[in-house]
Amino acid sequence: MTTEKKKLAPRDQGAPDYKKNLHPLMVKNYGKWKYYDKIKPGVLKHVAESGDALYTVRAGSPRTLSVDKVRAICDIADKYCQGHLRFTSRANVEFLLAREQDIEPLIKEVRERLGFPIGGTGHSVTNIVHTQGWMHCNLPGTDAVGAVKALMDELYEEFTNERMPARVKISASCCSINCGGQADIAINLQHHHPPTINHGNMQICELPKVVAICPVAAIRPAKVEAKDSLEVVEEKCMYCGACHGQCPSMEIRDPNTDTLSIWVGGKSANTRSGPSFMKLAAWGLPNNPPRWPEVGAAVKKLLTVYKGSAKQYERIGEWIERIGWARFFELTGFEFTKYHIDTFKHARTTFNTSAQVR
Amino acid sequence: MSEQEKKSKTPLLDELEKGKWPSFVSDLKQLSKKKPSVGQLLDQMEQSYETRVNYWTGTVLNLDGYGGGVIARYSDLGKKLPEVAQFHTIRVIPPSGWHYATDTLRELCDISEKYSAGILQLHGMTGDILMLGSDNKTTFEAGEELMEKGWDIGGSGGALRTLACCVGPARCETSCYDTLETTKRLTDNFISFLHRPELPYKFKFKLSGCPNDCANSIQRSDMPIIGTWRDEIQINKEEVKKFIAEHGEDYVVDNVITRCPTKCITLKKGEMAVDNPNCVRCMQCINVMHKALAPGKDKGVTILLGGKRTLKIGDTMGSVLVPFMKLETEEDMEKLFGLVERIWEFWGENGLEHERVGEFIERVGLATFLDGVGLEPNPQMIKHPRTNPYIKFEEYTAPKMAGEPKGAPNVTDKENEPKESAS
Ligand code: SF4
Numbered sequence: 119m120t121t122e123k124k125k126l127a128p129r130d131q132g133a134p135d136y137k138k139n140l141h142p143l144m145v146k147n148y149g150k151w152k153y154y155d156k157i158k159p160g161v162l163k164h165v166a167e168s169g170d171a172l173y174t175v176r177a178g179s180p181r182t183l184s185v186d187k188v189r190a191i192c193d194i195a196d197k198y199c200q201g202h203l204r205f206t207s208r209a210n211v212e213f214l215l216a217r218e219q220d221i222e223p224l225i226k227e228v229r230e231r232l233g234f235p236i237g238g239t240g241h242s243v244t245n246i247v248h249t250q251g252w253m254h255c256n257l258p259g260t261d262a263v264g265a266v267k268a269l270m271d272e273l274y275e276e277f278t279n280e281r282m283p284a285r286v287k288i289s290a291s292c293c294s295i296n297c298g299g300q301a302d303i304a305i306n307l308q309h310h311h312p313p314t315i316n317h318g319n320m321q322i323c324e325l326p327k328v329v330a331i332c333p334v335a336a337i338r339p340a341k342v343e344a345k346d347s348l349e350v351v352e353e354k355c356m357y358c359g360a361c362h363g364q365c366p367s368m369e370i371r372d373p374n375t376d377t378l379s380i381w382v383g384g385k386s387a388n389t390r391s392g393p394s395f396m397k398l399a400a401w402g403l404p405n406n407p408p409r410w411p412e413v414g415a416a417v418k419k420l421l422t423v424y425k426g427s428a429k430q431y432e433r434i435g436e437w438i439e440r441i442g443w444a445r446f447f448e449l450t451g452f453e454f455t456k457y458h459i460d461t462f463k464h465a466r467t468t469f470n471t472s473a474q475v476r
Numbered sequence: 477m478s479e480q481e482k483k484s485k486t487p488l489l490d491e492l493e494k495g496k497w498p499s500f501v502s503d504l505k506q507l508s509k510k511k512p513s514v515g516q517l518l519d520q521m522e523q524s525y526e527t528r529v530n531y532w533t534g535t536v537l538n539l540d541g542y543g544g545g546v547i548a549r550y551s552d553l554g555k556k557l558p559e560v561a562q563f564h565t566i567r568v569i570p571p572s573g574w575h576y577a578t579d580t581l582r583e584l585c586d587i588s589e590k591y592s593a594g595i596l597q598l599h600g601m602t603g604d605i606l607m608l609g610s611d612n613k614t615t616f617e618a619g620e621e622l623m624e625k626g627w628d629i630g631g632s633g634g635a636l637r638t639l640a641c642c643v644g645p646a647r648c649e650t651s652c653y654d655t656l657e658t659t660k661r662l663t664d665n666f667i668s669f670l671h672r673p674e675l676p677y678k679f680k681f682k683l684s685g686c687p688n689d690c691a692n693s694i695q696r697s698d699m700p701i702i703g704t705w706r707d708e709i710q711i712n713k714e715e716v717k718k719f720i721a722e723h724g725e726d727y728v729v730d731n732v733i734t735r736c737p738t739k740c741i742t743l744k745k746g747e748m749a750v751d752n753p754n755c756v757r758c759m760q761c762i763n764v765m766h767k768a769l770a771p772g773k774d775k776g777v778t779i780l781l782g783g784k785r786t787l788k789i790g791d792t793m794g795s796v797l798v799p800f801m802k803l804e805t806e807e808d809m810e811k812l813f814g815l816v817e818r819i820w821e822f823w824g825e826n827g828l829e830h831e832r833v834g835e836f837i838e839r840v841g842l843a844t845f846l847d848g849v850g851l852e853p854n855p856q857m858i859k860h861p862r863t864n865p866y867i868k869f870e871e872y873t874a875p876k877m878a879g880e881p882k883g884a885p886n887v888t889d890k891e892n893e894p895k896e897s898a899s
């Protein structure tokens with residue numbers, strides 16, 4: 119290590135000034151927007167009290183971008199958007215335009231130069247939020263990055279059209295920590311046995327911290343070949359992988375046995391029924407790179423049934439609440455099994471405690 | 477070209493160049509022509525696709541003075557793929573609401589290309605700008621240059637994390653408070669907590685301008701701050717008429733009247749009326765008839781606490797802590813800061829290591845928590861009162877039977893905020 123003392127840049131500067139980054143029409147009409155109109159899927163018109171109109175063209179991106187791709191995005195924004203754009207929480211790029219006549223030329227360039235589709239607004243299937251997978255995470259059992267690309271290929275027409283009963287948000291995660299979050303449809307990976315402990319390497323982590331992280335107290339200190347290590351009470355362990363996140367020597371992944379599960383009905387918005395958690399729909403799907411066709415087929419099946427059966431403005435969870443879970447499993451063809459019945463903390467609150475049966 | 481030359485090194489990843497959705501593989505292949513590390517990144521991924529084994533090991537690397545913000549990775553294949561032997565990600569705090577001038581983005585591109593692999597992810601799950609692929613040396617150089625140019629590094633570990641918010645007043649007509657400014661003010665005020673892990677575990681704020689919660693705050697953040705109002709929904713009678721003329725009355729009944737969770741909207745002879753005290757501010761009617769209806773004029777925020785992802789007790793949603801408070805003046809902002817400080821103090825003193833604030837509340841009970849942070853209980857915080865009789869009433873329990881008499885709550889600085897609750 120060189121010890122030459124260089125002067126450090128200033129620390130603790132905080133967040134960049136968003137005001138410098140706002141489109142001029144946003145600065146001018148800040149907090150004074152009146153309504154919006156949908157022009158077509160992916161294109162919105164926001165009208166301010168001043169009478170100003172700001173057009174938004176939303177394009178789906180793969181989130182992982184080379185600097186040259188980002189520069190190409192900037193070139194287009196310089197040409198049509200007075201040098202301003204924004205990103206959504208689901209990795210869509212929003213091009214902001216002051217002039218209506220620029221919309222079509224911009225769309226043409228976005229399609230040709232970036233290869234990005236236009237859509238993701240209203241009642242469409244919008245871009246999938248996902249985790250790092252084999253590209254950069256230390257814990258993944260699968261690659262959400264690639265799985266999402268393959269799945270969006272399947273759902274392309276649903277991104278560019280608004281023909282779902284309500285908006286559909288999908289997330290994908292590479293382990294049961296589920297960083298992808300609650301969504302109408304979520305795909306994540308599940309492990310099927312307790313961690314395998316690499317005792318030889320166990321001294322690098324703070325063992326009490328590893329013991330403390332287990333949600334079901336399945337880990338306890340043990341001496342292995344006269345060295346401090348840990349052991350797992352296998353009957354207690356529920357294969358969550360929390361310990362693996364804390365200590366790399368608690369290997370929970372297994373390329374031969376890990377599988378994918380599909381969850382449905384998560385929602386953040388307070389609209390109508392309020393926010394809700396997603397529930398298990400299907401399990402045991404193979405972790406099948408490079409294109410995970412079984413996941414694509416299951417999600418498409420689910421969306422087809424939803425589209426045919428839900429009422430307008432019913433998100434997936436609300437639709438299932440209305441028709442009941444029995445009908446959901448019947449319509450989708452997903453098999454209902456004993457594993458769908460909760461066994462964790464608040465299991466009893468999920469049972470049907472009435473004679474209301476359908 | 478001979479067969480040998482045509483044979484790709486990454487046949488499995490090549491499958492992800494097919495299809496209509498833009499391919500990160502094609503983009504990264506292009507980039508690998510000038511960045512050898514990107515080629516080796518693809519090689520490593522190809523091997524993972526073959527074996528379904530991951531080859532990244534996490535490690536720790538910190539910029540001087542900071543306790544987080546770099547997601548450091550060593551490759552287990554470093555011998556074979558030396559360019560990715562050290563392949564770190566730097567988290568960078570984005571401008572509120574992910575608004576960019578192209579100059580801003582180009583500056584990031586240049587720094588990324590100069591010191592890293594030239595891969596940007598816009599954005600990470602928490603909302604950071606992610607700059608991938610710097611090594612043990614260039615991470616520091618990139619960090620210094622970023623900070624030289626006025627950027628700051630994002631959070632990681634048991635610290636405040638980078639904040640995220642919806643587009644808010646910049647473009648949304650339903651935004652009930654300034655999500656962008658509040659995000660900046662909270663970030664700047666608590667910046668030290670973001671860079672130095674001083675909390676029991678991570679803490680996230682997400683800010684949404686209205687109950688549509690476009691920032692997914694309620695299930696993705698420890699403290700969701702959601703815009704709302706406490707007076708009456710604004711109704712534009714002319715626009716209501718127009719809407720009915722255009723869509724028909726049945727459409728309004730099916731998608732607005734019957735969709736209202738508290739059934740508080742009536743439609744009589746083309747006149748729409750809202751039973752405002754019963755409106756729960758769900759946004760459905762406003763979303764459908766967004767020209768005719770709008771949030772009220774007396775706006776503010778509802779603050780919740782305790783949302784998080786699966787680890788360890790299972791997913792939790794945030795639950796109501798402050799039903800309504802104004803967030804307009806400097807004084808309001810100071811109140812918010814004070815509330816956060818009291819929460820961190822109480823949770824910081826009594827929380828276990830690795831215990832998110834929601835888990836802490838589950839362990840000690842909401843009532844104890846309220847006492848600890850100096851807030852009065854309020855029926856708007858619960859769905860319904862308890863259904864079991866196992867209560868230790870302080871009024872009736874003799875101290876000698878219940879142990880020590882109850883002392884003062886941990887935090888003495890009580891304030892009267894809940895008086896402002898929505899009604
Ligand atoms: S996998 Fe989960 S339940 Fe099993 S030992 Fe690890 S932390 Fe405990």
Ligand code: SF4
Nearest residue numbers: 642648651685686690
């Ligand atoms: S959360 Fe509300 S205010 Fe924010 S962008 Fe969404 S609809 Fe608009």
